[in-house]
Amino acid sequence: xxxxxxxxxxxxxxxxxxxxxxxxxxxxxxxxxxxxxxxxxxxxxxxxxxxxxxxxxxxxxxxxxxxxxxxxxxxxxxxxxxxxxxxxxxxxxxxxxxxxxxxxxxxxxxxxxxxxxxxxxxxxxxxxxxxxxxxxxxxxxxxxxxxxxxxxxxxxxxxxxxxxxxxxxxxxxxxxxxxxxxxxxxxxxxxxxxxxxxxxxxxxxxxxxxxxxxxxxxxxxxxxxxxxxxxxxxxx
Amino acid sequence: xxxxxxxxxxxxxxxxxxxxxxxxxxxxxxxxxxxxxxxxxxxxxxxxxxxxxxxxxxxxxxxxxxxxxxxxxxxxxxxxxxxxxxxxxxxxxxxxxxxxxxxxxxxxxxxxxxxxxxxxxxxxxxxxxxxxxxxxxxxxxxxxxxxxxxxxxxxxxxxxxxxxxxxxxxxxxxxxxxxxxxxxxxxxxxxxxxxxxxxxxxxxxxxxxxxxxxxxxxxxxxxxxxxxxxxxxxxxxxx
Numbered sequence: 001x002x003x004x005x006x007x008x009x010x011x012x013x014x015x016x017x018x019x020x021x022x023x024x025x026x027x028x029x030x031x032x033x034x035x036x037x038x039x040x041x042x043x044x045x046x047x048x049x050x051x052x053x054x055x056x057x058x059x060x061x062x063x064x065x066x067x068x069x070x071x072x073x074x075x076x077x078x079x080x081x082x083x084x085x086x087x088x089x090x091x092x093x094x095x096x097x098x099x100x101x102x103x104x105x106x107x108x109x110x111x112x113x114x115x116x117x118x119x120x121x122x123x124x125x126x127x128x129x130x131x132x133x134x135x136x137x138x139x140x141x142x143x144x145x146x147x148x149x150x151x152x153x154x155x156x157x158x159x160x161x162x163x164x165x166x167x168x169x170x171x172x173x174x175x176x177x178x179x180x181x182x183x184x185x186x187x188x189x190x191x192x193x194x195x196x197x198x199x200x201x202x203x204x205x206x207x208x209x210x211x212x213x214x215x216x217x218x219x220x221x222x223x224x225x226x227x228x229x230x231x232x233x234x235x236x
Numbered sequence: 237x238x239x240x241x242x243x244x245x246x247x248x249x250x251x252x253x254x255x256x257x258x259x260x261x262x263x264x265x266x267x268x269x270x271x272x273x274x275x276x277x278x279x280x281x282x283x284x285x286x287x288x289x290x291x292x293x294x295x296x297x298x299x300x301x302x303x304x305x306x307x308x309x310x311x312x313x314x315x316x317x318x319x320x321x322x323x324x325x326x327x328x329x330x331x332x333x334x335x336x337x338x339x340x341x342x343x344x345x346x347x348x349x350x351x352x353x354x355x356x357x358x359x360x361x362x363x364x365x366x367x368x369x370x371x372x373x374x375x376x377x378x379x380x381x382x383x384x385x386x387x388x389x390x391x392x393x394x395x396x397x398x399x400x401x402x403x404x405x406x407x408x409x410x411x412x413x414x415x416x417x418x419x420x421x422x423x424x425x426x427x428x429x430x431x432x433x434x435x436x437x438x439x440x441x442x443x444x445x446x447x448x449x450x451x452x453x454x455x456x457x458x459x460x461x462x463x464x465x466x467x468x469x470x471x472x473x474x475x
Contacts, residue, residue: 061395067428153309183312190307
């Protein structure tokens, strides 16, 4: 505790770097996976390729990816860009699937009504499908946010500055307090980010507010029973 | 010679394939730590997941606990256990077990919870005992999701065991960490490739198991889209 109080600026700086390194990939990942997911959903062959590639990406352990990326990108091993690209790739791999699942979960009747009202595909996507897809999409975002924050600290092993430094430094100095502060700060970041995402989802889906309950996550026609393990894990 | 050629030469060198610091020995260590972790974690998570899935009791608590544990930083927990319990094999393994319980628990629970409730009621109506319902109805029907959860957990363990080299244990992470320590980019990249190839190979193997372990009754009734879901693979990036 005393150590924390003595080092607040240091910890705050690391927490800020950590937040930046995990939130930027989340936003970049979202920006890539929305169009990519839409394309994958529209075009069957693309879907096969996208889903296979994303599942291969997922499988590659983070530590290995952090080290292979500089070779592929030509960056320095200590460059924070490696971490950000790696976490973005993981985010895209997960979110693309969320987008496809979300688009699948939308009632065809809704889609046909939009078409009958004269909505063209792009406008239909932005004003009808995307809003209805938000709950499933946010479930994916919450998983990405937690896993990014947890994975980012592994970057400290290859010398990237974030809260993970408290673990590597604490180990070298055999200093328990530093490690504990690192763990607690990581959990706090994860919780804050999760709360921000939940609040954002609430603001963006006002039509779900009156029947907020266990059904809220899956308010449309339920798909044939397959609760995502990932989704089950983040359900409050 | 560029880096990739050097890495290829590293793999071609027979000296790297023999002895206690060779690739086979490190691979053996990696698989041993992973199996030990999975065994211990499964002993806790699978019965608990089956219980929660079958009875519905403690559902909220189990999911909340699994979610909170998921946010724990791998490296933080590993270093914490080393500081608290000392160097050796078991402290990091305990940390790994704690990190492996959430995906296993979530997978087991989700598998059982995904079984059609009408099916369970029908089994109960036929006079099956709760144990029979669990083993003869819920488990076979839960198998696709259950195996998916196990696959995700196995991959997470293999990824996390790579980090264990950082705290003075063996495994394939050794090449990566040592390469980093002595600024040898060839060994560093070779280590990363070995870890990635191991993860991909294990994932492929488990995908095959998943395909062949499906009970015959489920194979015919599943639509193409469900099969896509089954083969979709792990649900969260590996540590």
